[in-house]
Amino acid sequence: MTAVPLLEITNLTVEFTTRRGIVKAVKQVDISVAKGETVGIVGESGSGKSVTSFAVMRILDRAGRVAEGSISFSGFDLTNAPEFAVRDLRGREMSMIFQNPRAALNPIRKVGRQIEDVLRQHARTGSGDARTRAIEALANVRINRPEDRYDAYPFELSGGMCQRVVIALALACRPELLIADEPTTGLDVTTQKAVMDLIVDLTRERGMSTVLITHDLGLAAAYCDKVVVMEKGEVVETAAARDIFARPSHAYTRKLMRATPRPGIALRDLLPEGAPVAAIKQPAASDAALLSVKGLVKEYPRVHTRSLISRYLRKGNETASAPFRAVDGISFDIRRGESVGLVGESGCGKSTTSMMVMRLLDPTSGSIIFNGQEIGELPARTFAGNSLRSKIQMVFQDPTESLNPRFTAVRAISDPILRLDKPMAADALRARCEDLARVVGLPPDLLDRFPHQLSGGQKARVGIARAIALNPDLVILDEPTAALDVSVQAVVLNLLADLKATLGMSYLFVSHDLHVVGLLCDRVIVMQNGQIVEEGITKQVLEAPTADYTRALISAIPHPPV
Amino acid sequence: MMKLLLDRLLTTIPALIGVVVASFLLTRVLPGDTAAYFAGPAATPQAIEQLRQQLGLDRPLPEQFGHYVVDLAKGDLGKSLTTGQPVLSDIKARLPASAELTLFGLILALLIAVPLGIAAAVRQGTVVDHACRAIATAGVSLPVFFTGLLLIYVFYYILQWSPAPLGRLDVFTSAPRGVTGFYLIDSLIAGDGETFRASFSQILLPGITLAIFSLAPIARITRASMLSALSSDFIRTARAAGLGARTIIVTYAFRNAMLPVITTLGMVFSFLLGANVLVEKVFAWPGIGSYAVEALIASDFAPVQGFVLTMAILYIVLNLLIDLTYRVIDPRMRNAS
Numbered sequence: 001m002t003a004v005p006l007l008e009i010t011n012l013t014v015e016f017t018t019r020r021g022i023v024k025a026v027k028q029v030d031i032s033v034a035k036g037e038t039v040g041i042v043g044e045s046g047s048g049k050s051v052t053s054f055a056v057m058r059i060l061d062r063a064g065r066v067a068e069g070s071i072s073f074s075g076f077d078l079t080n081a082p083e084f085a086v087r088d089l090r091g092r093e094m095s096m097i098f099q100n101p102r103a104a105l106n107p108i109r110k111v112g113r114q115i116e117d118v119l120r121q122h123a124r125t126g127s128g129d130a131r132t133r134a135i136e137a138l139a140n141v142r143i144n145r146p147e148d149r150y151d152a153y154p155f156e157l158s159g160g161m162c163q164r165v166v167i168a169l170a171l172a173c174r175p176e177l178l179i180a181d182e183p184t185t186g187l188d189v190t191t192q193k194a195v196m197d198l199i200v201d202l203t204r205e206r207g208m209s210t211v212l213i214t215h216d217l218g219l220a221a222a223y224c225d226k227v228v229v230m231e232k233g234e235v236v237e238t239a240a241a242r243d244i245f246a247r248p249s250h251a252y253t254r255k256l257m258r259a260t261p262r263p264g265i266a267l268r269d270l271l272p273e274g275a276p277v278a279a280i281k282q283p284a285a286s287d288a289a290l291l292s293v294k295g296l297v298k299e300y301p302r303v304h305t306r307s308l309i310s311r312y313l314r315k316g317n318e319t320a321s322a323p324f325r326a327v328d329g330i331s332f333d334i335r336r337g338e339s340v341g342l343v344g345e346s347g348c349g350k351s352t353t354s355m356m357v358m359r360l361l362d363p364t365s366g367s368i369i370f371n372g373q374e375i376g377e378l379p380a381r382t383f384a385g386n387s388l389r390s391k392i393q394m395v396f397q398d399p400t401e402s403l404n405p406r407f408t409a410v411r412a413i414s415d416p417i418l419r420l421d422k423p424m425a426a427d428a429l430r431a432r433c434e435d436l437a438r439v440v441g442l443p444p445d446l447l448d449r450f451p452h453q454l455s456g457g458q459k460a461r462v463g464i465a466r467a468i469a470l471n472p473d474l475v476i477l478d479e480p481t482a483a484l485d486v487s488v489q490a491v492v493l494n495l496l497a498d499l500k501a502t503l504g505m506s507y508l509f510v511s512h513d514l515h516v517v518g519l520l521c522d523r524v525i526v527m528q529n530g531q532i533v534e535e536g537i538t539k540q541v542l543e544a545p546t547a548d549y550t551r552a553l554i555s556a557i558p559h560p561p562v
Numbered sequence: 563m564m565k566l567l568l569d570r571l572l573t574t575i576p577a578l579i580g581v582v583v584a585s586f587l588l589t590r591v592l593p594g595d596t597a598a599y600f601a602g603p604a605a606t607p608q609a610i611e612q613l614r615q616q617l618g619l620d621r622p623l624p625e626q627f628g629h630y631v632v633d634l635a636k637g638d639l640g641k642s643l644t645t646g647q648p649v650l651s652d653i654k655a656r657l658p659a660s661a662e663l664t665l666f667g668l669i670l671a672l673l674i675a676v677p678l679g680i681a682a683a684v685r686q687g688t689v690v691d692h693a694c695r696a697i698a699t700a701g702v703s704l705p706v707f708f709t710g711l712l713l714i715y716v717f718y719y720i721l722q723w724s725p726a727p728l729g730r731l732d733v734f735t736s737a738p739r740g741v742t743g744f745y746l747i748d749s750l751i752a753g754d755g756e757t758f759r760a761s762f763s764q765i766l767l768p769g770i771t772l773a774i775f776s777l778a779p780i781a782r783i784t785r786a787s788m789l790s791a792l793s794s795d796f797i798r799t800a801r802a803a804g805l806g807a808r809t810i811i812v813t814y815a816f817r818n819a820m821l822p823v824i825t826t827l828g829m830v831f832s833f834l835l836g837a838n839v840l841v842e843k844v845f846a847w848p849g850i851g852s853y854a855v856e857a858l859i860a861s862d863f864a865p866v867q868g869f870v871l872t873m874a875i876l877y878i879v880l881n882l883l884i885d886l887t888y889r890v891i892d893p894r895m896r897n898a899s
Contacts (some may be wrong), residue, residue: 059801062686091804098802103795106814108892117813118803153893169803 004075006209007033007056007094007177012069014048014055025051027233028069033177038203038210040220040241042256043230044485045456049213052230053179056211057096058086073177092122095170099182101163105154111165112138112150115172122173137168141198159346160191164198171202178203179211184219188345188512193556196223215485217260221245222558229253259490261515262559263542267497270490270519289369290473290506291334291357296366296376298352299323326352328530329366334474339500339507341517341538343553344527353527354476354510358394359383371473390420390470397479399459403451409458410447413437413465420470436465439502441495457488461495468499476508481516493520514553518542526550570885574878578871582634585870586627594861600643617643630867639871640864644857649868653850657872658743659730660842660849664834666746666765667772668827675777676823679784683792684811694781702778710771710844717767725763727845735760768845772838776830783826787819794818820891828884836873 014026026048033039041049054060056071071078098104106114115134138146141164154162184192200223203210214220220227227244229237237250248254255272301323327349334340342350355361359380368376396402403412413433434444442461451459467475481489511517517524524541526534534547545551597614614620639649682694717724725732730745738748738757745761792815800810839851857865889895
């Protein structure tokens with residue numbers, strides 16, 4: 001380690017001018033990154049971790065400004081340097097990669113050209129060998145057939161591939177510092193592992209320094225030398241990665257650590273120390289199957305690339321290409337009072353399956369028997385008018401997007417009651433919604449607020465209250481905590497477990513996160529390519545997986561060293 | 563690509579049939595008696611009746627429609643009673659005049675509005691932004707006949723910089739040999755600088771009048787779509803990669819912001835082509851809009867039907883061009899079925 005750090009952030013305060021006055025997003029932050037070091041900045045949403053990195057790159061948006069403090073890079077003062085000087089550093093000496101890699105690339109420019117733009121900007125290349133250098137950059141991030149990929153557009157590449165391109169773009173000019181802002185959020189665990197390993201390999205190889213910004217403590221612990229924990233714009237703890245997990249000194253770090261799902265713990269362990277908790281009652285799961293799915297298949301026709309005329313002309317000898325099977329003949333049961341996890345990576349068919357069970361999508365073939373009644377044949381289009389609708393409800397992935405922005409919380413919760421239940425007087429309805437709010441732990445005085453006036457956790461509670469408003473037998477939870485911070489996720493998962501115990505519902509829990517599923521579910525089903533590759537008691541599947549795919553999934557999850 | 567063109571043309575056939583039927587019916591439903599109008603105020607009822615028979619207007623509607631469709635299939639749009647010429651040759655003569663004027667005005671508007679919109683988006687909330695809004699609002703608030711008359715008053719009557727606003731060429735110049743029908747282009751092809759100058763000085767004032775009117779939608783849509791492009795993630799990536807301001811604004815933001823601008827452009831063009839009757843009247847421009855309005859007032863069916871059909875075809879061709887441009891700009895459109 002050299003004496004002079006590569007990046008030195010001293011006493012940094014960043015302010016944003018908003019309609020409600022000046023907001024300090026980052027307060028007196030000190031962070032230093034030595035040459036060759038990997039530093040993790042960990043925190044939940046609103047902790048100021050991204051704003052700090054934008055301030056370093058000097059790409060804060062119009063409303064934000066550095067109010068005090070200084071940022072120096074190799075002894076060069078970034079805070080007061082003129083824009084052209086900083087622009088010259090960006091991409092050449094310090095680079096940044098972002099979350100949502102597909103959106104981070106220009107959608108209508110070939111990826112090779114985008115890398116060339118950076119190379120040209122920093123005069124690393126003449127026009128003659130720009131293409132060669134860009135292909136080289138693609139090859140460096142281990143993209144197969146880089147010559148062909150040069151001509152690809154972002155929409156033609158997978159999310160993981162796009163992130164590789166973004167990394168290639170960031171590293172094309174061999175910078176000394178790489179800032180990775182949630183580089184793997186939204187990617188599958190196996191892709192996440194591949195991308196993180198790539199970043200680590202490349203930065204080690206080149207002796208680069210890395211700042212990894214993440215909400216995932218496990219990820220930070222697995223890949224960083226030093227971890228900086230931020231809360232509400234302030235640094236609460238800085239320590240070596242090994243020490244911070246062994247001896248977290250700040251209460252917030254301890255809370256974060258506890259809330260991170262990991263193997264060998266129970267649901268209650270996620271909650272902060274000293275939280276008043278009762279043991280989760282284990283309802284007796286009866287043997288009778290509530291839901292029985294048999295040979296479920298969903299096919300989609302391949303996209304027709306042939307034109308209208310040629311289709312018309314060749315109407316007779318239609319050479320039908322085999323349709324795509326999103327769900328390929330799966331069968332499983334859910335017993336009354338049981339919760340079953342449905343796990344797999346994106347594109348494995350888990351969402352399609354849940355949509356069919358939910359009766360939002362018609363299956364191609366197979367049967368769905370709910371409470372002894374075949375519901376697979378009831379058309380999805382008219383199922384909303386069926387009395388069974390109230391017995392199968394759903395909690396959606398994004399608590400914000402799944403609430404009508406013009407409905408207050410009480411209106412959202414009462415929606416299924418108004419549509420499916422007997423008409424009732426306004427005050428009775430209000431009382432019922434207040435009861436429901438109490439059950440899900442939502443303070444009743446928040447009921448008259450609109451979604452944008454509620455926090456993420458509160459919105460999640462509204463979504464859950466809406467789902468249980470009609471006392472359903474089966475609730476389908478589609479990644480209900482994926483958009484939430486870990487501490488909020490901990491509370492919501494516990495709430496779901498308690499609700500199931502008191503109300504005697506069954507859950508179908510759809511998720512990509514095996515640890516989360518492990519905490520909430522009795523049994524787990526692992527899907528790959530539309531088929532079930534493994535099914536069994538959660539504990540057994542997690543501790544002694546039989547399928548290779550399950551093993552790959554489990555080993556790809558980054559573990560904190562505890 | 564050819565396949566796509568054919569496909570798209572095939573799908574427009576039902577629309578064209580609809581236009582033919584609707585334009586035929588609408589002209590018959592309109593009040594006004596063609597025979598009475600053309601027989602003149604002094605005509606006897608017998609003379610009117612005779613004229614009616616001559617024109618075939620005494621026949622039942624389905625029969626008249628049949629004749630119309632058969633003629634149409636032969637490429638015969640009928641004869642204008644007002645000009646005495648076949649409608650097809652009238653339109654051939656007048657469409658280029660309108661098209662040249664509209665294109666000229668639109669290109670002028672583009673040259674001003676697009677940079678203005680980009681500047682307003684890049685310097686959001688500054689003087690440039692406010693100026694853009696003021697210019698756009700003023701342009702769209704002033705009626706074209708007013709702007710036209712004002713320009714004539716200032717540049718022809720007071721300053722005498724401009725020739726008399728009497729059509730496409732002054733009386734001393736003869737039209738260049740028709741290749742495109744656009745005098746500016748034809749005179750250049752013929753290498754005739756004199757005619758080019760003459761027609762340019764004629765088209766300038768009506769062109770500016772149209773440009774002032776069409777500035778507003780183009781500038782506003784450019785500003786709006788630039789703003790949304792500039793706030794997207796890939797612009798942040800480009801900035802973080804240290805790309806220059808010019809590359810970011812032009813290559814990254816503007817190319818992505820172009821699609822809505824092109825859509826608006828197509829709409830403005832097809833709207834102006836048929837609807838700038840007032841400008842044509844003020845500048846005595848022998849365009850297609852004033853032709854159609856005159857025919858409509860005289861209950862002269864054939865030119866009106868011909869006009870509506872021409873506009874429909876133009877509209878279809880224009881939309882096809884816009885779709886093709888989309889595909890050139892946005893690779894995502896190319897694979898979309």
